[in-house]
Amino acid sequence: MDASTKKLADGFLDLFVEFMPYGSVTKKLMKLPLSFVLDLMAERSSARQAVDVLSQLANEIASDIAAVDSQYVENKGSAIAAAYDIIAIAKGVNMTPDLLVVCRLDATELYGRFMVAAAPTISGAGPERAGFIDDGLRKLADKVMTNADQLPGVNLAFMRAMLRGTNMVSITIPDDTQK
Numbered sequence: 001m002d003a004s005t006k007k008l009a010d011g012f013l014d015l016f017v018e019f020m021p022y023g024s025v026t027k028k029l030m031k032l033p034l035s036f037v038l039d040l041m042a043e044r045s046s047a048r049q050a051v052d053v054l055s056q057l058a059n060e061i062a063s064d065i066a067a068v069d070s071q072y073v074e075n076k077g078s079a080i081a082a083a084y085d086i087i088a089i090a091k092g093v094n095m096t097p098d099l100l101v102v103c104r105l106d107a108t109e110l111y112g113r114f115m116v117a118a119a120p121t122i123s124g125a126g127p128e129r130a131g132f133i134d135d136g137l138r139k140l141a142d143k144v145m146t147n148a149d150q151l152p153g154v155n156l157a158f159m160r161a162m163l164r165g166t167n168m169v170s171i172t173i174p175d176d177t178q179k
Helices: 003-021 023-030 034-040 045-064 076-093 098-103 107-123 129-145 154-168
Strands: none
Touching: 003 045, 003 076, 045 076, 045 129, 076 107, 076 129, 098 107, 098 154, 107 129
16 A cells, blocks of 8 residues: 555544544544554454454555546546545544444445535536545445444444334234234
8 A cells, every 4th residue: 555545544544433432532542643552452452453443444445545547537636635525525424333323324325425515525626526526435435334334333323223213113012812
């Protein structure tokens, strides 16, 4: 992974800090260099596993978005700018485990939320950059939802939503005694 892709991956990792099921201090520590955080949290295997999952996902997304074939790009700068636009848009949507559950773990719904938030950025961008943003947001939504079961906090958010849902729905049990 080259330096620019690594920097992009760090931006996505920063985006995924909200998935950490820990307090605000730990989330702030996540913004420190990853190697420092891993050493600091090494004694907590669950924290280390969460960091590993998020860092792997951030690296995969950054590699996917950075893998633009240069022969199809008129302006490489617009692809790079679009990658950082994608991070800013996703941060603006406040992507959390609860949001993924609200979106019913559906990539199309998450992508729709991204596109609503992206409208001002896309309207001010040229066609090439707007295309990169659109494609990158679609890849991000797909990758996040495909890996949602591995993301810290998503299973808990899902269980909470299910329990809240069962409290709202009255269950009618048929009375078999009248037959």
